[in-house]
Amino acid sequence: MNTEDILTYLEGKGLLSPQDSFTIVKGEEIPFLSLNMPHLLVIIHPTPEEAALFARRALAIYEDEAPVLLLAHGNILRLSLEEFSHYEAKDDFLLLFDSRKAEKRRPVPFSLSDLKGTMHTLLAPGGCPWDRKQDHRSLCTYLIQETAEVIDAIDHDDMDNLKEELGDLLFQVVFHATLAEKEGYFTMQDVEDGVNRKMIRRHPFVFDKDTSDSSVSTPEGWEKRKRIEKNRKYLLSGVPKCLPSLLLACIIQKKVGSSGLQDLLNSGEQARYERNGIPLSSCLKSDRVAEKEKKAGALLFDFVRILREEGIDPELALHRYSLDFMEKFHGFEETLEKEGHRLTDTEPEKALQLWKEYVSTH
Incomplete structure (x- = not known):
């Protein structure tokens, strides 16, 4: 019809x-x-x-x-x-x-006042002894755990559990903000106001209708604004080195790739990798995303087994290589600046040539 x-x-x-x-x-x-x-x-x-x-x-x-x-x-x-x-x-x-x-429901204003009140009571004299002993560092484990439980609920499409786990994660955010408030650093309102201003600032193509720069909505534009805003000298500055190795490698590659420098990520080793005589890139070919993920997972699983049989810790090996790449990339940017160049102003082809020259001598 x-x-x-x-x-x-x-x-x-x-x-x-x-x-x-x-x-x-x-x-x-x-x-x-x-x-x-x-x-x-x-x-x-x-x-x-x-x-x-x-x-x-x-x-x-x-x-x-x-x-x-x-x-x-x-x-x-x-x-x-x-x-x-x-x-x-x-x-x-x-x-x-x-x-x-249709009659609209009466709006119920969103507020964290009740949760903040509960948090202050827990941390006050006569409150919870365990909560009162905590600091930002001791709570890190629980922040990671609650984040993992949120992801698990998403993976299981469990909306009821997701609601609960998001609440637990929010409690951790309020916990950290309340500790910071007691120490005189910032409040939960400062956290909310700060992230709201940042999202508006980083999305000029949405909130500033007068902008004429078509690149602002691209990943490259996002990374450029973020780097300027944070006054970061290096492209990879601000990447937490304590991340799990696979996530660390993904973030490094995403940041370098978003600057049009994908070719700099070529370690020169992948051409040797094959399975049953077939290049790994061919093993991953499929029109279905789920099937490609399954094949990729199998390859990673196999590779972990091979490394373990060689007495190599895969997590440690990838983490060390990623940190080494970050350090080398920092040195590369420093060398460019000493020679009067800036990575952000260098054409990708020229950057690749300079990168190869740098790697060959370091």
Whole structure:
């Protein structure tokens, strides 16, 4: 059914007149829809997952009794939003929602005041002895653990658990901010204000409509603004050296690659790597992302086994190589500056040539 057929169908049912405004979308567009549009919204044949997402989003804005119309096989089914959230469709349908006929929920202002109050009570005299003994360093383990549990909930598509684990992670953030406040460094409000200003500053292509620089929305533009803002001398300055080795290597490669210097990452060794006589790059070819990830995981798993059999700790080996690369890259940038060059102003081809010359002598 095309758009014209849908309009004719709706007009025939008395649900739309030629003078009415409307928006017609496919179910896949639900995550990006504004549900506050002041006219009729028609969603074409949403899947059960898409319909459930619409219900969750709408219920966050409108009261349970807000009307929803479902049209299928010439029949009209009138439901409330709450009823629709539990509805199991047997056939394809058109979903009609008119926000003008829906009463909005009273907004509940977001506030951390209760959680901050609880934190202050825990840290006050007579509070929790364990909490009162903690400092920023002693809490690092728990911050890592809570972050891992958030990721685990995401991996399992467990939204209820994700809500809980995000709360635990937020508690760690508030814990650190409260300790800093007691020490006179900053408050939780300073944390919120700081990150908000930073996101606006780093997205001029969104918040500054007068900008004419088309590069600001690229990864290269992001890295350049970040480096200037932080007054960092080196491209890899600010990369935490304590990261797990694989994550450290990924961040190094991403930063170097985002500056158009991907060729500098070539260690010269990968051409030798093969499996059963087939180059590893060929082993990873697949049109499906999940299949490519599975193949890549198998290759990494095999490589870990080979290294262990050689008495090499894979984590330590990659970490040492990554730190060595960072140090060498710092030295390379210093050498460029002494010769009157800047990496950010050097063409990638010229940078690669200078890099090869530097590596051959260091």
